Amino acid sequence: MSERRSLSSGTHLPGEKSYTAELDALADECQRIAELSAFAVRIGEDFRVRTADTSWTGDDSFGRQLRARYVKSTTAAHRTIEAVSAGVAGIGAGTRANLQEIRAARNTALDDIEALGTAYGT
Numbered sequence: 001m002s003e004r005r006s007l008s009s010g011t012h013l014p015g016e017k018s019y020t021a022e023l024d025a026l027a028d029e030c031q032r033i034a035e036l037s038a039f040a041v042r043i044g045e046d047f048r049v050r051t052a053d054t055s056w057t058g059d060d061s062f063g064r065q066l067r068a069r070y071v072k073s074t075t076a077a078h079r080t081i082e083a084v085s086a087g088v089a090g091i092g093a094g095t096r097a098n099l100q101e102i103r104a105a106r107n108t109a110l111d112d113i114e115a116l117g118t119a120y121g122t
Contacts (some may be wrong), residue, residue, distance in 0.1 A: 001063045029098060033092035040085035048078050 052073040057067040 021104060023099065023106075026095070026099050026102070030092060030096050032074055033088065033095060035087060037088040040081065040088055044081035044085055047081060051078075058098060073086075 054067045054070060057063040057070060
């Protein structure tokens with residue numbers, strides 16, 4: 001998906017600020033972040049499945065103590081993975097929202113420029 005509407009760069013008065021964004025690159029990065037987030041979720045699911053079996057701890061008093069510590073530590077690790085996954089997903093959502101805002105601002109500016117051109121016969 002290529003961004004077709006663009007503003008040409010022009011001269012700016014001293015002290016004015018100009019902001020630019022590579023919208024195609026930003027959209028690509030949004031996709032990469034989404035893929036990373038999905039991958040992090042799969043890591044968490046795989047970790048949970050692979051650490052679920054506690055039969056190896058045995059059923060004597062030592063095994064029960066070991067199992068309790070093991071479950072506590074693997075649960076904490078899984079929660080950490082989930083938190084990281086949620087963080088990556090949040091970054092993706094924020095980046096997508098930023099991209100939408102940039103597109104909207106660009107489109108509004110271009111529409112206003114076109115309207116002024118029409119109004120002044122240019």
